[in-house]
Amino acid sequence: MTKTINLTLKVWRQPSTESKGGFETYQASDISTDMSFLEMLDVVNEKLTMDGKEPIAFDHDCREGICGQCGSVVNGRAHGPEKGTTLCQLHMRHFSDGDTIAIEPFRARAFKVLKDLMVDRSALDKVIQAGGYVSVNTGGTPDANAIPISKEIADKAMDAAACIGCGACVAACPNASAMLFVSAKVSQLALLPQGRPEAARRVTAMVRTMDKMGFGNCSNERECEAECPKEISITNIARMNREFFKAGFFSATK
Amino acid sequence: MSWFVNTLGSSIGKKLMMAISGLSFCGFLVAHLAGNLFIYGGRDAFNSYATHLHSLGPLVTIAELGLLTMALIHVLTGATLFYENLQSRPQRYAVNKSAGGRTIGSATMPYTGAFLLLFVIFHLLNFHFVDKTHITIFDIVSKSFSHPAYVVFYVLAMIIAGIHVSHGLWSAFQTLGANHPKYMPVIMMLSLVFSLIVGIGFGFLPIYISLIA
Numbered sequence: 001m002t003k004t005i006n007l008t009l010k011v012w013r014q015p016s017t018e019s020k021g022g023f024e025t026y027q028a029s030d031i032s033t034d035m036s037f038l039e040m041l042d043v044v045n046e047k048l049t050m051d052g053k054e055p056i057a058f059d060h061d062c063r064e065g066i067c068g069q070c071g072s073v074v075n076g077r078a079h080g081p082e083k084g085t086t087l088c089q090l091h092m093r094h095f096s097d098g099d100t101i102a103i104e105p106f107r108a109r110a111f112k113v114l115k116d117l118m119v120d121r122s123a124l125d126k127v128i129q130a131g132g133y134v135s136v137n138t139g140g141t142p143d144a145n146a147i148p149i150s151k152e153i154a155d156k157a158m159d160a161a162a163c164i165g166c167g168a169c170v171a172a173c174p175n176a177s178a179m180l181f182v183s184a185k186v187s188q189l190a191l192l193p194q195g196r197p198e199a200a201r202r203v204t205a206m207v208r209t210m211d212k213m214g215f216g217n218c219s220n221e222r223e224c225e226a227e228c229p230k231e232i233s234i235t236n237i238a239r240m241n242r243e244f245f246k247a248g249f250f251s252a253t254k
Numbered sequence: 255m256s257w258f259v260n261t262l263g264s265s266i267g268k269k270l271m272m273a274i275s276g277l278s279f280c281g282f283l284v285a286h287l288a289g290n291l292f293i294y295g296g297r298d299a300f301n302s303y304a305t306h307l308h309s310l311g312p313l314v315t316i317a318e319l320g321l322l323t324m325a326l327i328h329v330l331t332g333a334t335l336f337y338e339n340l341q342s343r344p345q346r347y348a349v350n351k352s353a354g355g356r357t358i359g360s361a362t363m364p365y366t367g368a369f370l371l372l373f374v375i376f377h378l379l380n381f382h383f384v385d386k387t388h389i390t391i392f393d394i395v396s397k398s399f400s401h402p403a404y405v406v407f408y409v410l411a412m413i414i415a416g417i418h419v420s421h422g423l424w425s426a427f428q429t430l431g432a433n434h435p436k437y438m439p440v441i442m443m444l445s446l447v448f449s450l451i452v453g454i455g456f457g458f459l460p461i462y463i464s465l466i467a
Contacts, residue, residue, distance in 0.1 A: 012348075023348065076351030083353075102349045109342050172353060174361070175339035177265070207264055216342030217265040217335045219363060220425040222355030238433030241266055245431065248261030 004030045005097040009044065011056055012104045017112050017120075023102070033093040037080060038063060038070060040092055057116040065089040065229065068164030071171070072117045073104040078168035078227045086166065086229040106171035109214045110178070121167045123213040124181060128165075130209035131202035132185045134194050147193050160187035162230040169224035169232075175216030180224035182210050183240035184232045190243050200247035207244055266429075268331050273426035275328040280423055280448065282321060283415075287455045293463065297392045304391045329371055336364040359421030359449070366418040373411045399463040408460040416453025423448055 007028040014021025028044050035043070038060050045055035061069035065086040072087055074080035080090040095101065105113050110123040161184075169180035186203050189195030195202070218237060225234045247253050261267050292303040308314060359366075381394060398404050424445035427433070432441070 010348075073347060073349070076347060076349035077353060104347055104349070107343055107345050107347055109344055172355075174356070176342040177339075179265075207266055208260075211265050214342065215265075216339040217268060219269075219335070219339070219360065220421070220428050221360045223353050224355070226353035226355040234428065235433045235435075235438075238428050238431045241269070241429060242431030244261075244264075244266045245270065248257065248264075248267070254257045254260075 003033045008100040010102045035092045037090040063088040068166040071166045078171040108176035131205040157191040160184045172223045172227035177218045178215040179218040183236040186240045187236040200251035200253040203243040269429045271331045273429040275324040278324045300392045301390045405460045405464045409457045412457035416449040420449035
């Protein structure tokens, strides 16, 4: 037997970026506890559509926890209350019958609300465009083991590369800082030999772009690390700081 | 020099300035507490310590100017960060919940900081910028702490200083990039111990003086 629960949702509704938003209350009835949070919203939206009302707009894509597209703030927590999960991987079994759930978009000056729970996270793309890449000339495929990299370093780079760019770190940060995202992207390249030639230029450009996009300043509150669905560590932030000081004070990069 | 301004003016550069000035204050707190412990030696021990300290002459002035510079950096940068961070989320959340990262120290940093600035000004007016030609420092201190209100205020201020330092010390290491799997737990522990030393070490002095006064 599938267990079902009834919930009261308080959802942020905002028709467009310019318009003023507000909370609307909806009843989510007979929700299977096997559903994901987004499937629950699908059920609510189906009913809204049937009733001739505007369905709730929310970001989603793969629904497998790897694309970084979904994400809302559920009862004050980015991606909801479960540790290390995206919103699409949060299941309704973590809620109880009769619960009231507040659903808000990720909020930051750098993330404009497009509609309801959908936010424009292109500020993160701008940071990547500033330096989140390696420049390699095309040619024959290099041998897989031509450059020796220790398992330990490869693991650290892989842990940083697990970042899906969802923006939960920004949403969870009391200062709306993007330091965890940017540091993960800086780290994954700075740790590997392929990323070293452009390391100084990269970290300088990415940090400056991050500042220009209007994110807040990191104050080591550690909410980002606690909320990150991929559990990216703040050791990456310390690494980015080291890289930034090295680039700023000891490299020729201006 | 634009590279210098660009580096220090960035979000990470501002953190660096907070970290270095903050660490220098931690160093100052150690020296200040060590000096204050002479109070337990009685009137003559404390007065003799004060005389010896002031006999250093220009070295004291240099240290004072250094601390003043650090204070200006710490306060002005801190105020800038506070203002910028307030602006970075114009629309606040209706529901706020911590995921477990924040501590009392980290969440109250700007407020405990502002309080400590006022406290330091009050403290300097109290004990530093006073005419000491006819009265020794020990007598000034013991006269002040004969008022219970002074004792309560100072103890409270030292608890707040401890809270501020509990986040500030480890945070400075993280900002400087000194995060290492072997040493970070030690630094976190040291931060907690140091905040207790500051809170209890300084906080017990007014109580002791009021008891012997």
